[in-house]
Amino acid sequence: MTPFLYERAADGRAALSSGARAGASFLGGGTNLVDLMRETIARPTLLVDVTGLFREIEDHGEGGLKVGAGAKNTAVASDSRVRQRFPLLSQAILAGASAQIRNMATVGGNVLQRTRCAYFYDHAARCNKRKPGAGCDAIGGFNRAHAILGASPSCVATHPSDMCVALVALDATVSVEGGNGARELPLADLHRLPGETPEIETELRHGELITAVTLRPNAFAARSSYRKVRDRASYAFALVSVAAALELDGNRIKDARLALGGVAHKPWRAHAAEAALRGRAASEAAFAEAAEAELSSAEGLRHNAFKIDLAKRVIVDSFVKLASKEELRR
């Protein structure tokens, strides 16, 4: 770990003032950043600890919630309002990491964890994310865990968050504060696809701080599920994860939500599939067509092409079970 200064921010203003300095990084639970610092991949010269700030989970409007960015993952997943109104979010958070890490990790830190793969950590390997322009050893290497959607010749890593997959499915927005004032943007627009600059992962500018994630009311609580397929039953990143939600009017699909994890550089909102479902009768055939529509642009690498069929099958199975309200066995 390279040397750094540590500062505990007393309030939001102090955090923004310190966070704007060159070389500064905000520190949440540290479960990703401290690890990256130990590997000397992240080398901040100043850590601004914001874990004491923005911890509340508050009602927002009629049936919505404003989740402070400093709230711990465990606190959000356990919150009775989250469990009742947005069970998809609880499930997704609980599918991620381990209990120890969820006790440490904050919402803001979960959103801003690095999109990464094993080559990103390996100083002996080429990685455009770690060293822009160096090349990518994952593309011709062992790429079972890598992206099938939205990847580029520069980077095929995936964003590992489960929480974010549920949040983009739920149309969550993030509140951001910085030197130039406050702004609010959809979480789906926060993360970037790799393109030719995979080292730039979000639209945040230096010194900007996520202060909250806002969830607006919806009618999906009765029919939503987060399914995660991985190489072991627990405590592993997703090969494919599926956040799905249905709003039915009789057998007609009034609205549908779908987002995928483990498949792209960012949490993947499946707009094509949703559009294919709205207004149609709920049926396995309709769900299969929607899955085909979403995955039509998917491209497999040497070891991960199985993810394309896997994603389609998990999508179809999730929607079939949601439509019939059959018990999901996760």
Added chain:
Amino acid sequence: MQFLINGVEVEADVDVRTSVLDLVRDHLGLPGAKKGCNQGACGACTVLVDGERINSCLALAVQYQGRSITTIEGLGSSESLHPLQQAFVEHDGFQCGYCTPGQICSAVGMAAEVERGVPSYVTVDLQAEVIELDHDELRERMSGNLCRCGAYNGIVDAIHETFGGQGASRTARAVGKETAR
């Protein structure tokens, strides 16, 4: 920097790069918590902070100033084993023993989570206020602690006997008091 370690106020002058794990092991002479992977993957370093389990290898000590940290040394001693330590002995819950302090601290934290009604990924009814610590719940909740000897069956039995079923709430409360000592 000041900490409350196993109920004792401690002052330590350490570099900001020091993890909670290195603080207790290298600076305070408490070698119970183990350094397995040093990257949050194995759980051997699990300690309790204000009663909640964390990976001490990923925790910068500077961030935990003023907090109450409990290591395995604060849960029991060779003269007076914690009930879960005794159960690990009786159920053959370890072979080499390297993961054991982390397993035990983690299980104590887990029991408190169940007591507080924290759900898990396998909790079928997210609205349930009371969660029964059955076999599936226990294994899912302990997945952050790896055992390379593969003593999982004994570990599960020991934890289940101590915290499982009807006894869960009572034992968790008793342990909570003990931890807060």
